[in-house]
Amino acid sequence: MALSVVDLYVKILPRTNCKDCGFPTCIAFAGMVVSEKLPLKNCPHIDPALLAPAQEELNEQYALGKWLKKDMAGESLSLAKEKTASMALEDIAQRIGASPGTPDGPLKKIDHIVLPYFNQTVLISKNRVTDSNGGDLTRNEQTVIYIHMAYGGTTSPTGNMKSFKEFPNTVSKIVSMRDQVETPLKKAFSSRKDALEIACKKTGGTNVKDRYESLDLAFQFRVFPKIFITLLFWDESEGFEADVKLLFDETVLDHLDIEATLFLSEHLGRLLINSVA
Template structure:
């Protein structure tokens, strides 16, 4: 018997709204369990036999995709893939700095290579990239199919200097810059090590004020530069990501956000390895 949100609420949860699961109500928790696979064990007040039974029911309905929220990442990837044909890939390879090996486009990516065809994007080990990362790669390629080739000028700008970024600036600060500052304040060496591991090139000689400056060649036509200022007596640590003024010819604003988040996550992950 499949468990709807109401079934779960009525038949399984204690209905006390105690908030220990970090949701305001049992009904809200039930919604997350049924539609987004939030673990039922997040509620500590379910008898073990009921929990065992309900988890089995949920497992079966997850398998069938029943009542699950639609996975937006699947649609986004399909949409991005659909914009590119085999012929497009062949013609676009040189223009974006890649080369064709048979039907596969080999594209430099940070300090590694991607293998791209119409079925997906793989890394050097032959593993599929995550859906979001594949979408990011396909968007970069699709933006160059009909456009004139645009060469980066080397003139760098911060995210908020690009048009149509107002709604994303707070998100950039809260989800990307602040966590980076928190992770690396007082740990310049750790940040530098993480950057070098992720393919960063030291460009400190080009800047006077930041303590660290590293440039990442994301794709042959797309780079991002990270500047980091260590905290002083009168100011906090600061971080800034800079992009070439022509980056919006190669990535849309959503993709620039994705890239920034991806880089921040990789640096934090590299620092704890």
């Protein structure tokens, strides 16, 4: 019998979200154990009688390749880098709303572009993406950015925001959006509305609650000049659990594919959780 993320969460983990494993929730840890082979013993609170048999079951499913995460980010990054290699940086900059950058010195040939990204800017060359201090971005961030550069269209955001499931071909990713983005956010900020508000402001979000009056919080993030995400939050009350939903400008798939939209959403979730950890 194999152990899915839900099996692990329900049958093996203590479900206390104590964070001692380094993850904000037990479900986030379970996801990493099942898909990334993280050792189960990294949770120090599992009943010793359950630990060894569960790890044995996991080892068997790893050997079969069951539920292991394919290296989607790596494959997408290589393809997008290959495609952008043949494009002029000036054209990419114009298309995605970035500024062309030139090196110091007499030769003023454009060798990078400068792209606003949340509340910072990133510098992008054909082979590298760095923050304004020269630090490398994570691989998932680079993947999103190169896909945006390679496939981003010319349309501008309309301001009409839609939920993930309203976009075509998202069925296979809805569970990932729930388990990897919405559930960790919900668990991290349930009864912590003020902390979420601080996190949203630190991450460059704009308060748009006036557009969503029945909610406890609504913040919009201008991730890139042409990509907007809105976070909606209902705090727990009177027996109802907290809830989180992300909305995307209806043009988002003109600029990113579904996988990159999911990577970006995961990144936003991590930024928010880590900014007040």
